[in-house]
Amino acid sequence: MTPPSSSDRRILSLFPFVLASLLFIGTSRLAIENSRAINGRRRSYPTYSKGRITNARSLTNFSRDEPLFNGCDVFDGRWVLDDVSRPLYKEESCPYLTKQVTCQRNGRPDSLYQKWRWEPYACELPRFDALTLLEMLRGKRLMFVGDSIQRTQWESMVCLLQSVIPDGKKSVHRNPPMKIFRAEDYDASIEFYWAPFIVQSNSDNTRNHTVHKRLVKLDSISKHSDRWKGVDVMVFDSYVWWMYKPIINATTGRLHNVQEYNVTTAYRLALKTWANWLESNINPTTQKVFFMSMSPTHLWSWEWKTGSDENCFNEFYPIWGSSYWGTGSNRDIMGILRDALKELKINVTLLNITQLSEFRKDAHTSVYTERRGKLLTKEQKSDPKNYADCIHWCLPGVPDTWNEILYAFLLYDYPQFS
Template sequence: MKKSFSTYSSSSPLRKTRVSPFVFTLLAFIVFVAIIYGQDLGCLLKRPTNDLRPNSERQKKSRTGELPFAVGKIKEEKCDVFNGRWVRDESNRPMYEEWECPYIQPQLTCQEHGRPEKEYQHRRWQPHGCSLPSFNATFMLEKLRGKRMMFVGDSLNRGQYVSMVCLLHRIIPEHAKSMETFDSLTVFRAKDYNATIEFYWAPFLLESNSDDAVIHRVTDRIVRRGSINKHGRFWKGADIVVFNTYLWWMTGMKMKILRGSFNDSVKDIIEMETDDAYHLAMKSMLKWAQKNLDPQKTRVFFTSMSPSHGRSIDWGGDPNGSCYNQTTPIEDPSYWGSGQDKRIMRVIGEVFSKSKVPITFLNITQLSEYRKDAHTSIYKKQWSPLTPEQLANPVSYADCVHWCLPGLQDTWNELLYAKLFYP
């Protein structure tokens, strides 16, 4: 049965108070400005990041106790862990070696593919005013005992998933771990812990014509409205869910939205602005989570947009350059990047602020904006043979979207670890 998109009830606590258009516009502008400067969404809404809910929902949480998996608080409770700077760290970085983690895809193994230096591996995120809890693989596996942790989204979320597996697998004996792929689902098993860490390929979260886990590189992308249950049935029962969706929406054109089924002989397709289509997907994700996940046992995360660095002129570099040959982070703390990120952040702010689902927003966008040095660039397995013209101009084929492992995405998981156990 086809699911349709619905709006929140007018009885929602967020809609009871009438305000003038001027006040509403002013408040919306303040939230938007705060978002684009990289603030934690929980701080924007004057509540903790893990608690993006109306007042009535927050009161319910206080009566029922701590969030699932929480064991304490960061000592400096008001510290924004997403606001900080990158520092060089020779002693604690990298957190594992590329060669010792067999699960990294060849599209992310930069040393194997000839990257001549390792500076990108020796950067640690240092929040202003506090420190991140140290990632403890033994502790995390104990907390995952008998549980399912699932990453859902695109190849950037898969990179974060593989990073998590690499951070954990070293303390598991060889005979007690395995990784298998079943179509869109990849499952890493820690057998002695009866735990799984899983990745599900769903680049739009909704059903689309890009859902084949292997053959999905289509330019004419179509997303089916109200179809999240097509994939969501595989997510049910997970104890920790980490969603992301962003990259595949950025076509530079309007999105094609299918009303009906991909099996219909005559397809009913409309075009929609990217922001509006993304808004529908976010609402659908939250509605699914509210209906299918138990907030007393499950934690839901959403990883924000992973930035790209395809134009070095953006940070004052060569007008014809990109992330290729970049070996140091951007030092300017006010650097932001593309305007598209700002528009999508605004959509997330609007939708999440009305959510009845307790969801933790992992705002990795701003801290990742600084890391022009951390992309795979040309140091990866290429999807197709390179032409002589490309080989003569490495900038033309440098991948400034994905990230080397070990590297930046290990920090994303440190932040996930911090928000999971110390919300």
Template sequence: MDSISPVSRGWRLCMVASCISCIIPIFFLKHSHDSVNLSILGSTDIASTISINESDANSHDSVNLSILGTQLNEEYKCNIFDGKWVYDPKGSPMYKGAQCPFLSDQVSCQRNGRSDFIYEKWSWEAKGCKIPRFDATDMLERLRGKRVIIVGDSLNRNQWESLACLLYSALPPSQTLVDVKSGTYKVFTAKAYNFSVEFYWSPFLMQQNVNQDNGARILRLDRVATSAMKWIGADIMLFNTGHWWDLFQYEGKTVENMDIESAFDMAMNTWARWVDQNVDATKTRVFFRSISPEHKGKHWCYNKTQPIEDDSYETTFPGKIIKVVERTMQRMKTPVTYLNITKLSQHRKDAHPAVYATKKWKQLLALQNRKPETYADCSHWCLPGLPDTWNRLLYVSLVLDTSKVILSS
């Protein structure tokens, strides 16, 4: 019998090892779960899981979602709220203001005489991943048979007008109903899709009364707004608050000059209890939008046509208020998605109405030159404009199926 040389024996062992090394990865790949975990990080972390299967891929071909560098079962970090503004004259804006006759004067900057258009042509680009653009057709399908409510102050009304216009401009007017007569309740309905997007004006999310003696607002920090009974049963809820706090009432006692942070904390706890007691998390998605920044002082919005390019720029909104919101969501049993638009909005000093928030802009323009801090609206936003990006990120959150907010340490 011929003997096997040490070299031949080593060669055969190498071949066997190579075969085994090929078989093992194939085995594990075959039995791995078809999912991608996407962790969105920022001042809060939003843990997301995207399930991938053949039926999902075929049903949403219109959505161009490309998470760069992601493989199955690979942890990948993509913060959709962190990125940069890119000039995109071909892709922006997503509609024309004239397509939505129901837009209020406050946001209709072009109709009110603003002559520049560059502020409409910026697109948000997230770092490290490509997020889908707002797809009105896909959004209409996702909302079919559903009810969306947007509750909060005039900045949430700004977002409601944007979302209503994004969807309205994609449909024949005969297939829609829009009621904007009330200052406290507005609704857009898509008849063919059997869904509605409603706005409830509630700037504090709490019950408001008026002091009969001096006319001052009184907030009941232990009671949610009276309209809350109408919120129940919505499929998607989007809330905001944080502006305009001045006089409070808690447990039946009026408290003047109360610490803002303490009062806000009480209100947020009251809101959180209502959500936990009245929302079925298996049927309803809850969102909370972060504070929309103003632009005053050094970065005053008047006569500005370009975004702020200084990455270190931050507005003066109190960080303590933001921390209260984050702490509250962390304690809730109901999953809440944090629509964290503050930082990306800080750089858009060019996107405010300024004097173009009214048809009387010529008179304001003259006054503006003498006293700009009084007459320029540097709080709200032109449409088309920045709130369209807020709704794009709302859409992205629905596409990615983000759910539980987990605060970073």
């Protein structure tokens, strides 16, 4: 990547750096990969015909340990400053955004974080076309299942689609633990289902889910999965809630038999329960299933800036280099997820957004957000050490790229999926 020009750096004078960190994620410290200069790579661009990618094998489903076919891994690329086509929508143009993610409205003085486009090295992502996606979803349900990170991806998708739908032909309904966006003329719905652990837990209440002693039912999923039956496209996510502590209380079998599990062991058992449900309930010829890899955190700036003691607050540019891996992304969890998908008898596509999102230390909500339903006060904003949120993402922003990639996979599979 080419570092920002001196003209871009003027944004850095907007306000001073403040020492900060948000919370401790209960994972062991991992070695950080050194940044490397981007080597020039020749790029082969796909051509488009009737909305299809003619060399679409480059967008084939997850290949276990190898890049995607045809030399193109859409998750391997760089962030390019693009103030022409970005952002894909405006905060004020989407009435469905929650206060948690509207960083501009909440006082963030810069907007550069909205103007970065993900560019794979060996191909181009197809341009997101809301009408095309709505046509693909005609008569269908697209559901995002997971935690608040997944809810942000749902909000992003709704904002990407809603602008082409006439007033009176779109709506959002809340049916806890679900939020449902309806596109009436297409008989299509974009849904979010709150299930932070995928399996059942004492954090499943959409309002009262912040509990000090978390309890996960590792072999119980029916309470959730009864609402998933018949969904045409499912996008799962489950990570950050597991990382509160290295040990978690959980049950298997009888509810009173509560034991302490290592998080990695519990995560593996939970994914097994999820996999068993998929194999018994998903028709792979008519339904599509995706799993989002870890959404990274940027809690400690010493990881990308040697000797510093800050966090994501007051960051304005991506991390430069060809690779970066922060301590908030657990490699053991990633390995468990890969193993679970490899053992499945049906295909689940891994949307491996971790590395590309790792670069984006600049795009978190930081102090321009709310906590427990209330926007941060002026005093709280002046104390980013305790109040900066370096887990969630501003919108427009990084989750829009996740949805662009999801769109590319759906576009490729559309003839089989329709």
